[in-house]
Amino acid sequence: MPEVRRTVDIAIGLIDFNTPRVTEAAVTDLRSKFPGAMILVVENGTTRGEYGDAVVIRPGRNLGFAGGCNRLIGEARSRRLSALWIMNNDCVARADALGVYADAAEAGDADIYTSVALHGDTDRIWYGGGVHDPRTLRQRHLRYGEVFQAPPAVASFPTQWASGANMYLPQRTIERAERLDEDLFLYLEEVEWQLRSRLTVVCSNQALVRHHAGSTTSGVSTDLEFFFTARNRVRLAGSLGGSRRVRFWSAWLSDHVVRPVARGQWRRARVALLALRSADLPGAVALDKLRGAT
Structure with a gap:
């Protein structure tokens, strides 16, 4: 049964980069499940799609995922929406997901709501909470690869960060949210933003x-x-100092150079060294460097 209640002032935001067919399929699926919700699409790429009644934002350049999120949050703020659900366009939502999030946000006071996410059409967990190590700047998904078992013993739990693929922001967060760092462009940008902004995250144990x-x-x-x-x-x-900086570089070299070389993945080691040389470049410029080298 399509979910209509309390969705007329809620937006679902998608970010596209030259994958209009994926986004078109996502919009069609979301519209069938949540007919009362507004759908926002940030189209970063040059390949344009047909998204029905979705509100399409075309910035004219590739803002990366971070910039796309900023545009979605800005649009939700200007429209005074009660919530914004940012999803990857390759996610498929459960038909009651929006209601679960709306109820949780109404009853709780967290800044971001997320949920367990399954890997594709399997019963394996892709995301079951997020952990961040401030000494090594490593992040990982809890319960990754485990078989999902329902119903869960605990309805929801606090976690350090939510994946950018599935973030429900109530109005209180939309109104006060700081901007994501657009020079991070993509990957780790949502983690840095949530930790810097001290946003609290609650994860539903339902696979939404x-x-x-x-x-x-x-x-x-x-x-x-x-x-x-x-x-x-x-x-x-850059903000690390002393022993924390030593620990970070030891972990970084291990993850991005030593392990790939030990596995015979010389290409990966070269990509890591290119990443090191590109650290101070803007995100879009760094992306061009990667494309030019590979």
């Missing part, structure tokens, strides 16, 4: 979305992900 990870970036663990993760960790390490 399925994430077909990699369908918009040509796969999982690509050069793109490896490059920007390596680059952005270096950018974020």
